[in-house]
Amino acid sequence: MSNFKKIFPFIVPYKRYAYLNIFFNVLYALFSTLSFMALIPMMQVLFDQTKKNTVLPLYNGYVSTNHFFEDVKTYFESTKLFLENSLSYYITTTTAANGVGYTLSIMVGVIISIFLLKNLFDYLAMFFITFLRNGILKDMRNAMYKKTINLPLAFFSEKRKGDVISRISADVNEVQTSFLSILELIVKEPLTIIFTIIAMLSISVKLTLFVFIFIPVSGYIISLIGKQLKKQSTKAQQEQGIFLSTIEETLGGLKVVKGYNSENHFYKVFQESTQRFFNLSNSIGNRQNLASPASEFMGIMVIAILLWYGGHMVLIEKTLNGASFIAYMGLAYNILTPAKSISKASYAVKRGNAAAERVLEILDQENSITSKVNAIKKDTFDSNIVIKNVNFKYEEESVLKDFSLEVKKGQTVALVGQSGSGKSTIANLLTRFYDVNEGTICIDGIDIKDMNLRSLRDLMGLVTQDSILFNDTIKANIALGKHDATDHEIMEALKIANAYEFVKDLPLGIHTNIGDSGNKLSGGQKQRLSIARAVLKNPPIMILDEATSALDTESEKFVQIALENMMQNRTSIVIAHRLSTIQKADLIVVMKKGRIVEQGKHDELIALNGNYNKLVSMQSFE
Template sequence: MKGIFKILKRFLPPYKKYVVLTFIFNILTAILNVFSLATIIPILQVLFKINTATYEFISWHTPGVSFMDILLNNGYWYITQLIETYGSSQTLLILSTVLVIMTFFKTSTAYLGSYFTIPIRTGVVKDIRNQINDKILALPIGFFTEEHKGDILARISGDVNEVENSIMSSLDMLFKNPILILIYLCTMIALSWQLTLFVLVLLPIMGYVMGAVGKTLKRKSFEAQNKWGELMSQVEETLSGLRIIKAFNAENKISERFRKGSDEFKKMSNRIARRQYLAHPMSEFLGTLTVAIVLWFGGSLILEGNGLIDAATFIYYLTIFYSIINPAKDFSKSAYAIQRGLASMDRIDRILKAQNEIENPKNPKKLQFESAIRYKHVWFAYQSDWVLKDIDLVIPKGKTIAIVGESGSGKSTMVDLLSRFYDIQQGGIYIDDINIKDVTLHDLRSLIGYVSQEAILFNDTFFNNIAFGTENVTQEEVEKAARIANAHEFIMATEHGYQTIIGDRGGKLSGGQRQRISIARAILKDPQILILDEATSALDTASERLVQEALDQLVKNRTTITIAHRLSTIKNADEIYVMHEGKIVEHGHHDELYAQNGYYQKLCNAQIDFNR
C-alpha cells in the first residue's frame, strides 16, 4: 500500500478535481445500489405474502426509535397502503418501476465515476512520459554511456503502460472499491449485525489467501521488464548496425541471440500471466465458498425461527453480500496489476531519480567572451583511470588551435569538457577568468558551435535541420547559411527544396551532404567558439574539398578548436597541441613541431605511410 500512495502522491495532484468527482459519483453509486436492491424485500413479501403485519405511520422525529426502524416501518406502511389502494399486481408494477429507475440512476453514476477517471489515467501517463523525456534531455551524456538505448525506450513505452494500469487499479482500489465495501458493510450491519460479525471472520481469510498468491509477482515482473529492455536494446543495435550485420553474414547469429532472449521473456511472461490469471478463478471460488457458508449459517437461523432475520430480508442481505464480493475480487485483481506497476515504476525511477551532477549555479555569472579560454590544471576520469592529466592550455579569442594525437589520447574529451557534457574532477576551465561552472549551461553553450565527425541530423526538413536550435529564423537566413556551406545547390535539386524530409539521421543524403547541412546549422547559429571534431575524416576526397571550403568560411573571425586525424587540414592552425596518454606533450606551429623529431613527426610520418 505504501508504494501505491507514493505513486498517487507524485502524479495525482494536478487532477484533484477529477479525483473528487470520481469519489462523489462512486459514493452515489453505492448508495443507489443499496436502495435499488432494497426493493427486493417488499417485492418478495408481496409475491409470497410473507409479511402480514399491520403498520402505522411513525413520525420521523419520534424519540427513542432509531432512524432505521422508522425508515423500515414507514416503508412497509407505505407499501401496505399501495396494496390496499391499487392491489398487489399494481403494487408489484410500481415497485418494479422504482427498481428500474433506481438502477438507471445507479448505472449512470457508475458511468460518471468511470468517466472522470479517464482524464486522470491519460493525464498521468502523459506526465510520466513528459518527465522521462525532460529528464533524458537534462541528464549528462555520461549517464547514457552506462544505459542501453533500447532499455530506455522500453521504460518509456512498456513500463509506462504498466504504471498506467497500476494507477487505474489504484484509483479503483482507493476511490471505488473501499466506498462500495464500506457502504455495503454498513447496510449488512444494519440488517443483521450478528450475521455480519460471522461474515467478518471469513473475509480476512479469503484476503490472506489472495495476498499469498501475489507475493512474488512484483519481483517476477521486474525481471521480465528488464528482459524486455534487453530485447529492445538488441533491436536498436540491429537497426543501427544492419549494414555491418549483412556485410559479415551475421544474420543468423543476431537472429539466434534475439530468439534466445525472446524465449526467456516468453517463459517469464507465462509465469506472470498464469499467476495473474489465477486471481479470478481463485477469488470466484473463495467468494462462492464464503456465500455458501453464509447461506448455510443464515438459513439455519431462519429455519430455527430465532427471529434474528426474516427470509425476505435474508435474501436482500445475501444480495448485498454478493455485491461486496465483486469489489473484494477487484481488490485482488488490482493487487496484481499494482505489483506489476510498482516493478515498472522502479525501472522508470532509475531515470527520473537519477542524479544530475551537472547543474546550473544558484547565482550564475554573466558570460562575455572577450579574451581567452583557459584550461588550468585540468584532471578528468570517466571512472577510475585518468583520461586527462594536468592539462594547461590557453586559447586566445579569434585564434584557431588544433588538437592532435592517437586515438584514446583525450582529444574529444577536451572539447566535451568545454561544453560541460562532463564535469572535471580537478582544476578548472575558464572563459575570461570566469569558471564555466559559474555560468548557466544555456549561456555557455550559446557561445559554442559544434561540427562532429558524424553529422547528427533529424528526420525532418532541410529547413528545420539547419534552423535547429535557433529561434525566429527566416528562409533567407537559412538559404544564406546553406550557400556558405556549399549545400544550397543539392538542397534545391530535391523535390521540395528546403521542405524536403531528409530521412532518419539524414539517411537520404551522402556523407558529404550531411556534413554540409551540419556546417550550415553551425553557420546559422553564428557561435563565438567553434568546435570541429574530425569534421572531414569520414569523407571521400571530392566531398572533403567541398566540406573544407565550407569550413574555411565557417572559421573566419571565430575562436576555433579543431580535432583532426588528417593532419593536412590543420597545418595553418595558429597553434597545434599534441596529446599523448592524456597529456599535452608538444605544442607549436606545424613546421617547428615537425622539426622537433617528436610525437608530432611520428604522427605525420605514420599518416604519410598510410596514404601510400
C-alpha cells in the same frame, strides 16, 4: 505506498477529476447497496409478507445513555424501525387504495431507477478517472523525456538506450494501467463493501458476524497467490528493455549486421530475450489469472455456508423472514465482485509498483551537470579560453593529466595526437557534456561551472565526426541552430557550408526530407549540412571534432572549404585526425596519453622533428 507518494505530484494537476471520481464512486457504492435492499419490500409484497400498518409512524428519536456505542446502537435501531414502519405504512395504504398490482409496479419502477442511477454513477466515475489516468500518463512521459534529454552523457554510457525507451513507453503505461488502480482500490470497492456490510448488519447482526469468521481465512489464502509477483514483474520489465535495446542497436548497425552475415546471430540473441520474457509473462499472467477464480471460489464457499446457516435461521429458528434472507444473499454476493476486484487490483499494484520503481529511478536520477543558482549569463566572448591543470577520467583510467592550454580570441587552435590521447575529451569538457575532476576551464576569466549552461552552449558551435541529423527536412535540421531562421538565412548558411549546390537540385529544396539519420544523403553532404547548422547558429567559438575524418578525399575538399569559410573571424578549436586540415592553424597542440608533448605552428613543429613530425610522415600531404 512510498512510490505512490512520489507519483502523487503528477495527480495534483488533475485533482478535480479525482474528486469527481470519488464523489460518483461514493454514489455508486450507495446505490449498489440500495439496489439489493429495494428487493426486500418488493418480495414481501409478492409473497404477502408485508406488515400491515395503517397508522402514520412518527420518529421519536432515542434517549441518550452517555455511552457512545450504546447510543449508536439505539440510534441505528430506532432509525431502522422508523424506516420499516414508514415503508409498511406506504405499502399498506397504497395497496388498499390502488390494488397490489399498482404497488408492485411502483416497486419495480423504483428498482429500475436505482439500478439506472447505480450504472450512471459508475459510468461517470470511470469517465472522470479516464482524464486523470491519461493526464498522468502524458505528464509522466513528458517528465521522463525531459529528464532523459537533460541527463549528462555519462548516464547513457551505463544504461542501454532500449531500456530507457522501455521505461518511457511500457513502464509508464504500466504505472498508468496497474499502479493507478489503487485509486479504485481505496475508494470504489471498499466503499461498496462497507455500505453492503452496513446493510447486512441491518438485516441480521448474527448472520453477518458468522460471515466474518470465514472472510479472513479466504483473504489469507488469496494473498498467498500474490507473493513474488513484484519481483517477477521487475525481471519482465528489465527483459523488455533488453530486447528493445537489441532492436535499436540492430537497426542502427544494420549495414554491419548484413555485411558480416550476422542476421542469425542477432536473431538468436533477440529470440533468447523474447523467450525469457515469454516465460516470465506466462508466470505473471497465470498467477494473476488465478486471483479471480480463487477469490470467487472462496466467496462461493462463504455463500454456501451462509445458505446453510441462514436457512437454519429462516426455517428452524424463525428469526429471519424469507424476503430479507434472499436480499441478504444478494448483498453477500455483492461483496464478492469488489472483493475479487480488490484481489486483482492488489496484484496489479504489485506489478505497477515494479514499473513505478523503474520510472522513478530515471526521474530521481541526480543530474550533476546543471546551472548553479544565480549562474552567470554571458552573451559574448571577449578575450580567451583558459584550461588550467585539468585532470579527468571517464571511469578508472585517467584521460587528461594536468592539462593546461590557453586559446585566445580569434585563434585557430588544433589538437592532434593518436587515438585515445584525449583530444575529443577536451570538446566534451568545454561544452560541459562532462565536468572536470580537477582543475578549471574559464571563458573570459569565468569558470564555466559558474556560467549558465544554456548561455555557455550558446557561445559554441559543434561539428562532430558523425553527422547527427534527424528524420526531417533540411530546413528543420539546419534551423536547430536558430529556430526562428528565415529561408533566406538558411540559404546563406548553406552557401557558406558549400552545401547550396546540391540542396538546390533536390526536388523540394530545403523542404526535402532527408530520411532517418539523413540516410538519403552522402557522408559529405550530411557533414556540410552539420556545418551549415553551426554557421546559422553563428557562435563566437567553434569546436570541430574530427569533422573530416570519415570522408573521402573529394568530399573532404568540399567540407574543408566550408570549414575555412566558417572559421573566418571566429575562435576555433579543431580536433584533427587528418593533419592536412590544420596546417594553417595559429597553434597546433600535440597530445599523447592525456598530456601536451609539443605545441607551436606547423613549421615550428616540423623543425622539432618530434612527435608531430612522426604523425605527419605517416600521412601524405596533398
